[in-house]
Amino acid sequence: MSLLDISNLTVEFPGRKSTFVAVEGVSLALEPGKVLGVVGESGAGKSTVGNAVIGLLQEPGRIANGEIRLDGERIDQLDKKAIRKIRGRRIGMIFQDPLTSLDPLQTVEAQLVETIRTHLPMSHSEALTRAIELLDSVGIPDPADRIGQYPHQFSGGMRQRVVIALALCAEPELVIADEPTTALDVSIQAQILDLMKALCVERNVGMLVITHDMGVIAEICDHVAVMYRGNLVEYGETAQVLGAPEHAYTKSLISAVPRADVTIDRFPNVNYIEAAATPTRSIDISTHWLGKARDYEAATGPLLQVQDLSMDFEVKSSIFPSRRKYFKAVKTVSFDIQPGETFGLVGESGSGKSTIARLITGLYHPSGGTVHFAGTELTSLSSRSQVLAMRRQMQMIFQDPYSSLNGRMRVKDIVAEPIKFHKLASSNTEVRQIVDDLLDHVGLGIGAGEKFPHEFSGGQRQRISIARALATRPRFLVCDEPTSALDVSIQAQILNLLKDLQQELGLTMLFISHDLAVIRQMCNRIGVMRHGELCEVADSDALYEAPQHAYTKELLTLMPSMDLLAKIA
Missing domain, CATH: 3.40.50.300 (P-loop containing nucleotide triphosphate hydrolases)
Structure with a gap:
């Protein structure tokens, strides 16, 4: 029984x-x-x-x-x-x-x-x-x-x-x-x-x-x-x-399951699932994307350089400096990202990955070290116009698309907001055209603009987040756990979309995740974080096939075994 x-x-x-x-x-x-x-x-x-x-x-x-x-x-x-x-x-x-x-x-x-x-x-x-x-x-x-x-x-x-x-x-x-x-x-x-x-x-x-x-x-x-x-x-x-x-x-x-044992160019389409195939993007957004609004000076070296970056959070305050206590979230981290590259940061919760993302995008001010973007030191910028000009060039895609989108705004207004804020269009008609083209390009269709975020699935909401991130014509995307809350088939669609957009639009990306299989498929080079320190940086294949640091080796051995899964093309 x-x-x-x-x-x-x-x-x-x-x-x-x-x-x-x-x-x-x-x-x-x-x-x-x-x-x-x-x-x-x-x-x-x-x-x-x-x-x-x-x-x-x-x-x-x-x-x-x-x-x-x-x-x-x-x-x-x-x-x-x-x-x-x-x-x-x-x-x-x-x-x-x-x-x-x-x-x-x-x-x-x-x-x-x-x-x-x-x-x-x-x-x-x-x-x-x-x-x-x-x-x-x-x-x-x-x-x-x-x-x-x-x-x-x-x-x-x-x-x-x-x-x-x-x-x-x-x-x-x-x-x-x-x-x-x-x-x-x-x-x-x-x-x-x-x-x-x-x-x-x-x-x-x-x-x-x-x-x-x-x-x-x-x-x-x-x-x-x-x-x-x-x-x-x-x-x-x-x-x-x-x-x-x-x-x-x-x-x-x-x-659609990401593999950690081999690198592939694209995830297979999950064709059995309705509407899961990669959408056909009929609109060419290059007319908006490559115009004056994205006329950036070419970077002669790395697009992003992080040097000895540190971040301390005060956990016990006092009027006496000697009695204050701090938690060191990031400890003298250094790395660079070349134009057109996807650089991955992997590590456990609390390792400092997301803190680094917030330091790079200016949401936190570092306790020490510098961040250079396209030759400009971001930590030294003083005027609001300088800060906004740099922020327009870098955008962030967050883990939870539902909480990062305003539930009271229609999708067309959510995507249009950064275009209007940075004055990237000459008229409301042009704004609406850019929004429609972006929504179509990420596979939602122009009709999606009239709806609210709650009317979409998790994967569709993440596509809205990507469209909003692309609205300022950035050249640098920070993706902070963008697929960790999604089903495996939806995850495959979003990762394929990010790969396509990178190739079509010349994007550079910082990709943050604790999923080792996803990191391998998305990144050219990978940095391994632990307790606020950067343990190891290596090319993707080299890191998985011949890890050097003991912590990297430990992480790789802890991944769930995929040996039982059939090799399906």
Whole structure:
């Protein structure tokens, strides 16, 4: 008998005019001590399956057909009171974002003890002892001291360990992990995946892992189910599905996974997925792009030179300078970027990558060192006109396109704003023409200008961000984790688009990421950051094939293994 048995599950969301079928006829089974991965893009129905199992479907969502059995007992028809007794006690849940799934106003001790005592007959002291043991078992150092701290006092990886401890505190039979490592660095991801796999084996817990990351699937899952638009399109042992996929959608997903073992010119088009093929750009924007507004003086040497750059953040203030305490985020970093080159910065969270980007673009003023752009020292600029002239030449694409776009403005106004601010057009008609051409060039079409950001998918919003960044005709783009929140197929589209734009428009790029596979495919040279220091700089292929620094070697060994994935052209 299976621990979890899902039979012919259909989930519907009734609306005023029609009923949306989120999951249709899905059947899955999970054994104790095993890991079942459910993979697919956003909107495939993965999380809906998990929510149906644990009884967290948002109204008016309902199970329209099928059965869900836990250790032989049917649970899909239980009332709210009965399902609450199962939730947490027999089924644990690990959510994607540990910061939002923990109460910021309560200590970790309060949250763990409360959960334990809700489900197990223990006194406060017994529950506290068990909570400390759980924190120790999930790898949190000094658990007796750290249990009294608040969630914000933990790093992202440590917060995820706390969430895992919460999921396990009542000794559940089944754990559902919904995108458990999406926001984590490669080293922290490796630790969390090892921990999850070990807990399944040691405690004989069944685990349902919901993800769009093929690396996670290949690393820890015994079986994998591939979902597309609410339907189960392929299901079987992980080695079989990833190594010899049968369905066209599975093949498309695997083909779009960035590889760290070889460099390719372009990512394959994910042709099975509707509207996923690279869009045909019918408009030539060179008439706007190469005019007077982009008449820059050619750089005789490197376009960007960073020399001994440092940044200190004050963490304890005092009227007495000797008592002030500082955190050194960046420590005497030096590198250069040649015209037309893509230079990558890779490293864990807190390594100083994004701080360097903000120093280069003038959002922070450095504590020491210099930044030269096209022969001009940016840190010495004093007048507003000089600063604006340089800022127009460099633009930034941020990680989260939804929070970096004004939700109250139409897309046409978002893209037009920098054109008007820098006075790059002679009339409103010309502004609108440039906006339409940019939107068409990034694959959205001119009709997208009338809509608001919330009407677009994540990948489409990132295209809007790229169009806005291109609006000032820059020659230098700073891309700060531009695809980390996107599905693998959408990521492939955006990366291809950036490559195309670089070649067509002569762009130079600083590409920041913690994804080693993406960095290899996008960059000519790569710098490895750790604790604010630049450990190593090398050509892309040389760095991956013959790394010199011990930390670089460690990062490369921690990447999820892609050996199981079929080589699909």
